[in-house]
Amino acid sequence: MAGEHALAHPTPRQYVQIAVLLAFMTVIEVALYYLEQSTDAFTGPMAAPLLILLAVMKFVIVVGWFMHLRFEKSLVSKFFTTGFVAAMVLYAAVLFALGAVALT
């Protein structure tokens, strides 16, 4: 496995910093949920896209740094991303076709 990684892995201190960032993002998510409940004109429609954006950011951080995907060979990324994209495309098509989600 030596020589496989072009970049240095984070230090324990950096891992803790990443975890603090993830926890902070979770707090923002929960705050957005309650803001949405308040039926505010701005936060109401904006809450769902912001929640999805935060989830995507958390997803990327965990995969990239905790799973070390950004330090792996590109072949690993290709395998992993292919499964993710295939699932997203398939189920997005199913949900659109069955009317569970709409663009408007």
Add this chain to the structure above:
Amino acid sequence: MSDVAHADGQHDVHEGTGIDNRKLGMWVFLSSEFMFFGALISNYMLFKGRDYSAFFPRGVPVILPRDLYDIPFTSVSSFVLLMSSLTMVLAHDALASGDQNRTRIWLAATGMLGSVFIGGQVFEFTEFIQQGMTISSNPAASAFFMLTGFHGAHVFLGILMLLSLYGISRRQGGLTQAQGLNVELVGLYWHFVDIIWIVIFTIVYLIR
């Protein structure tokens, strides 16, 4: 394919990719799991917002999962699982630096945090059932229990793997470099379970 023999008699088997086959296999397995959880999440999204009142006698309330969610409680559970990813990566880091004691401590911490998460899920399910929503109440409830139940089963399997690693380390007085790859593989699985929960927490619990 090439076999790389080490002084300790261990063999690392590689394909031409230069990546250990077991590691590549785990990444491919996790990639396929997107299809599995994608189906369960899509199933929930299909059924969560529908009106089932026509299928029940007049006056019988239809209890949907979103009517019973306890967001503060689930937020704490999510935080616990997120922190278990930190302890898992610290276990991997400790083993890489040859610190067997710290490896065991972080493996045990990860297993304990996972157990707390599972305990929370059992509590949540019990609460929902006591309030009248079971897996057969309506399609939305079925989809909810299937999705979160299968995720919980994945967490439980991860805990068993962590306990195995902990037990092997205790019995042998530490993990060898060859066994170190097992820690990495279990770590990949554990982080994957975490990212699936990140998606479930947002789509199922937070977005109306």
